[in-house]
Amino acid sequence: MSTGGIADAVRQGPGAADAAAIVNNGRVWTFQALLDAAEALAERLTGPGVPHRRPVNAELSDPVATAMATLGCDLAGLPIVHRDPAMPQSAPGAVTLHDGRARTPGADERRLADTGLWLRWDERGSDDAPGMAGLPGRSQIFLTSGSTGTPTGVVTTATAVLLSARRIARFLGYGPDTPVLTCAPVFHGYGFSTGLLAPLLRGAPVWFCSPRSVPSQLDRAARHHGAHTMVALPSHYNLIAGLPEDAAPSPGDTKGLAGLRGCVSGGAPLPPGAAARLLRRYSFTLYNGYGSSEAGIIAFKPVTGEDDPGDVGVPLPGISVRIDTAAETGDPAPDGEGRGGTTGELLLSSDGMAAGRMEPGGMRPLDLDDGWYRTGDLASIDPSSGAIRLLGRVDTMINVAGEKVGPAEVERVLAAHPGVLDVQVLPAPDRVRGQVPVARVVLRDAAAEGSLIAWCRERLAPHQVPARIERVAAIPRSATGKPLRGRVPS
Numbered sequence: 001m002s003t004g005g006i007a008d009a010v011r012q013g014p015g016a017a018d019a020a021a022i023v024n025n026g027r028v029w030t031f032q033a034l035l036d037a038a039e040a041l042a043e044r045l046t047g048p049g050v051p052h053r054r055p056v057n058a059e060l061s062d063p064v065a066t067a068m069a070t071l072g073c074d075l076a077g078l079p080i081v082h083r084d085p086a087m088p089q090s091a092p093g094a095v096t097l098h099d100g101r102a103r104t105p106g107a108d109e110r111r112l113a114d115t116g117l118w119l120r121w122d123e124r125g126s127d128d129a130p131g132m133a134g135l136p137g138r139s140q141i142f143l144t145s146g147s148t149g150t151p152t153g154v155v156t157t158a159t160a161v162l163l164s165a166r167r168i169a170r171f172l173g174y175g176p177d178t179p180v181l182t183c184a185p186v187f188h189g190y191g192f193s194t195g196l197l198a199p200l201l202r203g204a205p206v207w208f209c210s211p212r213s214v215p216s217q218l219d220r221a222a223r224h225h226g227a228h229t230m231v232a233l234p235s236h237y238n239l240i241a242g243l244p245e246d247a248a249p250s251p252g253d254t255k256g257l258a259g260l261r262g263c264v265s266g267g268a269p270l271p272p273g274a275a276a277r278l279l280r281r282y283s284f285t286l287y288n289g290y291g292s293s294e295a296g297i298i299a300f301k302p303v304t305g306e307d308d309p310g311d312v313g314v315p316l317p318g319i320s321v322r323i324d325t326a327a328e329t330g331d332p333a334p335d336g337e338g339r340g341g342t343t344g345e346l347l348l349s350s351d352g353m354a355a356g357r358m359e360p361g362g363m364r365p366l367d368l369d370d371g372w373y374r375t376g377d378l379a380s381i382d383p384s385s386g387a388i389r390l391l392g393r394v395d396t397m398i399n400v401a402g403e404k405v406g407p408a409e410v411e412r413v414l415a416a417h418p419g420v421l422d423v424q425v426l427p428a429p430d431r432v433r434g435q436v437p438v439a440r441v442v443l444r445d446a447a448a449e450g451s452l453i454a455w456c457r458e459r460l461a462p463h464q465v466p467a468r469i470e471r472v473a474a475i476p477r478s479a480t481g482k483p484l485r486g487r488v489p490s
Helices: 006-011 031-045 063-076 158-172 189-201 215-225 234-241 274-281 407-415 446-459
Strands: 020-024 027-030 056-059 080-083 095-098 110-112 117-120 140-144 152-156 180-182 206-208 229-232 262-265 285-292 296-302 311-313 319-324 341-350 356-359 362-365 373-381 388-393 398-400 403-405 420-430 434-443 468-471
Touching (some): 020 063, 031 063, 031 117, 158 189, 158 296, 180 189, 189 229, 189 285, 206 215, 274 285, 285 311, 403 407, 407 446, 446 468
Parallel strands (some): 020 206, 056 095, 080 140, 229 262, 262 285
Antiparallel strands (some): 110 117, 152 356, 311 388, 373 388, 398 403, 420 434
């Protein structure tokens, strides 16, 4: 079996063999028990009959199973694809692990008694099954839907995954005496690196809660576990921020959510106003994480509730950023000059960068521009502090008769309206101007709808004002809360 990878890094970390590594559903897994289960899984995956020329698809809802599968595939030298268990089943011919929670095991599946997992594959193979060509052994592959909902497998080597997770652990101060409460899904890169692997590498015990947990459940878990840090989604913080004032912790309470030292939000932007409401009630430090599947976590910004919109903070050590001014910048920063620095497309370089993207035949190397990765984000960099300020996406700019409109700028203005709960701005075709912005809004009060256009006219340039407002029940979002772009009817 392979050595020197993720499993060895966990084994050699500060977590004692008999210390708690993971607590889930009332069961405590020690570091030794987790590694023993991983070794048993590795033996099964490299045993007779199992195809060895394909990566392993992990369709797991249990975070302990994800940890076990990650370490087991690492020991077996196999790439692992982390898939949302709610997605359709893997293509025929794929080697798949699942935990029997998201679907009923089929008659052709084998239960691995030593691990509690189910193993499935088609012995006849399939032309559609992704192959190993170009895939680094022990690589971690996360499916990113971006903003379209179409999954793409981003391939990161074990070395890069470890570098990124260790960087996160150092910044957040993880250690054996800093228990972590995680309720972000670990099939996604943010939850995996920040809420699972980084704690394991530093010996920090992890207590898992369902991503569907409500504030009372999170408070009980944090209280029982004595959690130091919570890794959660923006939706969790929005629910906590929306609690009535009489639900605030009593003076002197140092348990539960009130006892947290740090909270991390990632996967999508924090809802407008949520940070300010949280920080009036709690004393923890709230970090907004900015990153991508290709680069991992790029920056953690301690938020104040009065932050400059789009400010995501200073890049973590080991990550370099620069601006390409050739990108079209549109309204947020006319003539290429943004508040605090030159505006253009954000490029970055990192030792934790992904190796490429997975395709049916194997891996296509990541496209780099002289060693720099194009993020697709429009941004400026403060020349004095090095802080990154995001202004939107290059590919979402709306061309209104030659004038570029950044949806993020319009969304920020609409989100500041007291009657708006959520908002998304998209392009719609226009016979005269080519494109126009259209806003979809979720409202607190239906009466607010009639005032939104006037609100925008007072705060935006004429070509930035939405051509119309569409009231919707909810904005479509990914599993981590990122808005998904859909076509606006003409």
